[in-house]
Amino acid sequence: MSLPLAMLLAACGGGTKSEWPKGNVVLEGTNNYMSQATLLIPKIPTASGADLTVCWNDLMKDLLCHNIEAPSNAVDNVGFLQIPNMTQDQVRASLAVGQLDENRVKIYREHHTAAADNGCAKLSTFMLGTVLNPTTDYVEPVAGQTLTYMLLFTSGTTPGVGSKAMAFLEPMAASTVMDVAAPDACSNSVLDFHATFGAPINIPKDDNTKWHVDWSQIENDSFGNPINFAKIDMLQLGFYQNMTATQLEANFKDIEQVATKFYEVPVAPGARDADLANAFEKGTTTPFPGFTQTDGTWAVAVRCSKCQIPAPVVLSVLQLQ
Amino acid sequence: MRFSVALTTLAAAATLAAPALADGGYYGGAQGARAAGRSGAFVARADDPTAVLYNPAGLAGISGPMILFGNRFSYNGYDYKRADTLNWGDPTATQTMAPAISFPQVSNSATAQPLDPLFVYANNFGLPNWGFAGGVLAAPGTSRLDFPVGGGQRYMMLSREAVFLDGVVSAAWKHHDTFGVGATAMWIVVPRLDYSLLIDGTPFVQTANNVSSPLDMIAQTKGWDPFTFNAIVGAWYRPVPFLQFGVAGQVVPAKVKTRSKLSVTPLDTTMGEVALARDGFPKNDVNVILPLPLMARLGARYRHLSVAREIFDVELDVEYETWSRVNEFVLDTNNLVGTFQGAEVNLGRIGIAKHWQDTVAVKLGGDVAVTERLALRAGGFYESAVAPNAYANVDFPGGAMVGGSVGGSLLMYGHFEVSIAYQLRKMLDINLAEADARVYQQVPASACTPPYTDPNFCHTQFLGQPSPQINAGSYRAISHYLSLALLVRFGS
Numbered sequence A: 001m002s003l004p005l006a007m008l009l010a011a012c013g014g015g016t017k018s019e020w021p022k023g024n025v026v027l028e029g030t031n032n033y034m035s036q037a038t039l040l041i042p043k044i045p046t047a048s049g050a051d052l053t054v055c056w057n058d059l060m061k062d063l064l065c066h067n068i069e070a071p072s073n074a075v076d077n078v079g080f081l082q083i084p085n086m087t088q089d090q091v092r093a094s095l096a097v098g099q100l101d102e103n104r105v106k107i108y109r110e111h112h113t114a115a116a117d118n119g120c121a122k123l124s125t126f127m128l129g130t131v132l133n134p135t136t137d138y139v140e141p142v143a144g145q146t147l148t149y150m151l152l153f154t155s156g157t158t159p160g161v162g163s164k165a166m167a168f169l170e171p172m173a174a175s176t177v178m179d180v181a182a183p184d185a186c187s188n189s190v191l192d193f194h195a196t197f198g199a200p201i202n203i204p205k206d207d208n209t210k211w212h213v214d215w216s217q218i219e220n221d222s223f224g225n226p227i228n229f230a231k232i233d234m235l236q237l238g239f240y241q242n243m244t245a246t247q248l249e250a251n252f253k254d255i256e257q258v259a260t261k262f263y264e265v266p267v268a269p270g271a272r273d274a275d276l277a278n279a280f281e282k283g284t285t286t287p288f289p290g291f292t293q294t295d296g297t298w299a300v301a302v303r304c305s306k307c308q309i310p311a312p313v314v315l316s317v318l319q320l321q
Numbered sequence B: 001m002r003f004s005v006a007l008t009t010l011a012a013a014a015t016l017a018a019p020a021l022a023d024g025g026y027y028g029g030a031q032g033a034r035a036a037g038r039s040g041a042f043v044a045r046a047d048d049p050t051a052v053l054y055n056p057a058g059l060a061g062i063s064g065p066m067i068l069f070g071n072r073f074s075y076n077g078y079d080y081k082r083a084d085t086l087n088w089g090d091p092t093a094t095q096t097m098a099p100a101i102s103f104p105q106v107s108n109s110a111t112a113q114p115l116d117p118l119f120v121y122a123n124n125f126g127l128p129n130w131g132f133a134g135g136v137l138a139a140p141g142t143s144r145l146d147f148p149v150g151g152g153q154r155y156m157m158l159s160r161e162a163v164f165l166d167g168v169v170s171a172a173w174k175h176h177d178t179f180g181v182g183a184t185a186m187w188i189v190v191p192r193l194d195y196s197l198l199i200d201g202t203p204f205v206q207t208a209n210n211v212s213s214p215l216d217m218i219a220q221t222k223g224w225d226p227f228t229f230n231a232i233v234g235a236w237y238r239p240v241p242f243l244q245f246g247v248a249g250q251v252v253p254a255k256v257k258t259r260s261k262l263s264v265t266p267l268d269t270t271m272g273e274v275a276l277a278r279d280g281f282p283k284n285d286v287n288v289i290l291p292l293p294l295m296a297r298l299g300a301r302y303r304h305l306s307v308a309r310e311i312f313d314v315e316l317d318v319e320y321e322t323w324s325r326v327n328e329f330v331l332d333t334n335n336l337v338g339t340f341q342g343a344e345v346n347l348g349r350i351g352i353a354k355h356w357q358d359t360v361a362v363k364l365g366g367d368v369a370v371t372e373r374l375a376l377r378a379g380g381f382y383e384s385a386v387a388p389n390a391y392a393n394v395d396f397p398g399g400a401m402v403g404g405s406v407g408g409s410l411l412m413y414g415h416f417e418v419s420i421a422y423q424l425r426k427m428l429d430i431n432l433a434e435a436d437a438r439v440y441q442q443v444p445a446s447a448c449t450p451p452y453t454d455p456n457f458c459h460t461q462f463l464g465q466p467s468p469q470i471n472a473g474s475y476r477a478i479s480h481y482l483s484l485a486l487l488v489r490f491g492s
Helices: A088-096 A245-250 B033-037 B056-061
Strands: A034-039 A043-047 A053-055 A077-084 A107-112 A120-122 A147-154 A163-172 A179-181 A191-196 A201-203 A212-214 A234-241 A261-266 A273-275 A296-303 A314-320 B066-082 B118-123 B130-138 B144-146 B159-175 B179-200 B216-240 B243-250 B255-257 B259-266 B274-278 B285-291 B295-306 B309-321 B328-332 B337-340 B343-346 B349-353 B359-369 B374-383 B401-412 B416-427 B430-432 B473-489
Touching (some): A034 A088, A088 A147, A245 A296, B033 B401, B056 B130, B056 B179, B056 B216, B216 B255, B216 B285, B259 B274
Parallel strands (some): A043 A163, A053 A179
Antiparallel strands (some): A034 A191, A053 A120, A077 A147, A147 A163, A212 A273, A234 A296, A296 A314, B066 B118, B066 B473, B130 B159, B144 B159, B159 B179, B179 B216, B216 B243, B216 B259, B243 B295, B255 B285, B259 B285, B309 B359, B337 B343, B359 B374, B374 B401, B416 B473, B430 B473
């Protein structure tokens, strides 16, 4: 199942330092970037207790305004959540900073999409052990009751990873709406995200024996959530030709797409360091040639592919010396 | 975010077994064919190498070198039928109504246990008032219990396997035939201590999956412990030739602390893995801590003598075991963090409530020398319950026990004594109503936290308790033991 409590921007948990730092390019908290995110989640009034037809086939762009297309960025899962005792604003605010606690969710069911769906599924096909029963699980709150209903459209079945779109559902006895179309996250400006870079980190341009990057001293991610080092699995290095750090900040949501060159180093679970000398260009066997280009900005990022937060855990601009 | 999935568990629960020769709790039955034939009423007699366990002072009576080989074969039946209940996890259930459900009876499928060996060498090394011994033996008990994953017991336990070996060295001294004292030092090795149960990984509020959960997970610990020290001291006193008293005790307040590995695996394999880490590093080492009881036994033996030959004897023993030391099984994860589907739960130190109580056992047994070469024996016992009914569990038969035994020994070729014994041990049936049950489902990621009274997070049917109780039902346990032993006496 994918427990998308998927919250878009959820954090990755806590860890502590041990025998690190080991590297000679030691990132500190002041080198990491800071994030600010706001979610404006569309609300969709529908009939109460109804077996709604949920469709996602018209989704074009995701929260980051990237195209939704198979196979890498398709909607593979749709999650239904009932959250009692939290208003929509509270849910929205918690999601934005990756702090929505699953312990607040009462009902979670999901639908793994398939070609036979033709982009739509009935609520009654959503399941997690048992199927969703709309007549009892999706009803208008009574007076004084606070119930928030959500749909999450995600890519991949790893929980919490890859949210593409989301919506609040509002069951109303007076409504006759039986069909729900996933609102396009980009055109609805669901996600407002701003990044602020920290201080650049110095790195020797030519001495490849001193490219050992170490992030052990950073305790929190860009949202201030504790870092779970066990979940970090990749160090990435990007070169952005003819771009300044300020321009990169402004294009942060496209930070992979706008890279001129993009290199990766796999990271073992729990490790807090990696050597750029071991990097390869993404998707190829071409090794990182060194900082041969200087007409732009270099940045290094620590990623967690299984974290619910899509943004890098750590990102810092490199200052070549 | 803490999706807590649960990893709880259990492991702690882990369990079993143990060392010296107590009879209840972790243990079951008597070790050694001659003692077993008397239902364990042997503390005053203790006249073979198994004295290292029953009463080391008895070794002072040996007259030369001897070796004892033995084994016990056992059949351990354990049946459980969970009480009918309401299925609060059913999709049609509300906070106030749920459909009823019944459960079929489940049984231990690992009933046969072929090994419970012992080997002891004893000698007085030419010192007429002394005796010494050393050996290796298995603590008598049920080493393995297996129940079905889909059975009604599954939130209590799925399976456990425990292998306990005791290395012993003993010394004893006597003053004429009037009294003797002795002591045994014991090195307890636990080559294997495995335990598994099902936990509910659900983090959702107002939820109770007391019958099954889509987030059911198998939590398992596998571990071992290379060394735990224990000791037994004993004495006997024979004021007149026909009357003998014995007293022995296990006097070290020891605990077995295993080095174990914890794993948590969703029953639905499509859900992915539960990753365990400590300080951000993948780790799964945990410690299972099991307190061992202190024990005292007192015996009085009447010897019917014809000149110097003992025609028959009758012995009455009373044993007291401090099982109240086992207040809980502890799984110390040393702050392991479990991560499932992006969410985390700090496992911390997990205690599984047992609330065991001290036990008293009364054992009556005796031998009859039919001829100079053949002896027959028999015995019976009663043992009070180690676990209050409310904490009944399938991991150990905890109710009151009754049983009896018969056996015999045959002396052959002057040096060889072959002994055999059959022992029956039956737990008095336990029938536990759900209202009285106190073993709760393990739901480590639960949104319902102490004091478990907030209806915004806890299921309204289970307010005031951590989760649904899952040990109501009927319990029946019976064991059959067949003990064989060969005692070889060297010299004249």
